[in-house]
Amino acid sequence: MELIEITDINASELDVFARATEPQLREEGLFLAETAYVIMRALEAGCKPVSMLVETDRVDAEAKPVLEEIEVRCGKDALDSLPVYTATRDVVTQITGHHLVRGLWMLMRRLPELTVDGFLEGKRRIAVMADVVNPANVGAIFRSAAALGMDGVLLTHTAVDPLTRRVARVSMGTVFQIPWARATLEESQGIALISRLQSFGYKTVAMALTEDSTNIDNEEIRANEKLAIVLGTEGTGLPSDVISACDYRVMIPMQRGVDSLNVAAASAISFWELMK
DSSP: OEEEEOOOTTOGGGHHHHTOOHHHHHHTTEEEEESHHHHHHHHHTTOOEEEEEEEGGGIIIIIHHHHHHHHHHHOHHHHHTOEEEEEOHHHHHHHHSSOOGGGEEEEEEOOOOBOHHHHHTTOSEEEEESSOOOHHHHHHHHHHHHHTTOOEEEEOTTSOOTTSHHHHHHTTTGGGTSOEEEOOTTTTSTTHHHHHHHHTTOEEEEEOOOTTOEESOOHHHHTSSSEEEEEOBTTTBSOHHHHHHSSEEEEOOOOTTOOOOOHHHHHHHHHHHHTO
16 A cells, blocks of 8 residues: 655646546546445445545544455455555645545546446336436435335436435445446437336336326335336426326325425335335
């Protein structure tokens, strides 16, 4: 393991931590994982480490268990060749523009992504995020899907990347524990993805407030062999053509004049009810 103390925030080695955008990293097949817990889940999933940035006073408490895991999973050669950049909290804050969560980031290589068709094989219950762009909501939906027994998560092309730093952190690393796929732009147009799901035998369930929406507590819907629960974007919900194309429209009963829940909260309730 190579420990490299950083005092110059303009060092080119730190571009990936300080200046590269997440879309740029994605184009290069990379992502940043934050916190030891998330990094551990990524390593367990088979992601390979590239470099690490850690606050000096957290090397033993935060970085050491991660480095030990790298040696076990990737071998001593991988550990010995891994650049580990260390810096004081003040320097790290200047590098990133904010305090790192628990003082640890790791640059890692992405695993090959599943195609939509490959993802759909062999699954009974899946969540579908249609253009959900808030990282905190996407992370929370992943965590609920993993915890409540869903078989996977499918995202439209414009939904936020599950491996962005905040999504992975909010999900508590479950983006590495539950299968997911992101549709292409063409596959995401109009009702194309709904039609694809139906061609694979899924009954599609739109979470939407419409005149014909049924209660989420519905035995007929639960009885279907394969279900895809379709969740819309935070502001406007699902497009009308997608709602109409789905086999069912489902709502969660509200009280006190509240018209709807945050999409992450609604997802947890729908997963729980439809997995019974």
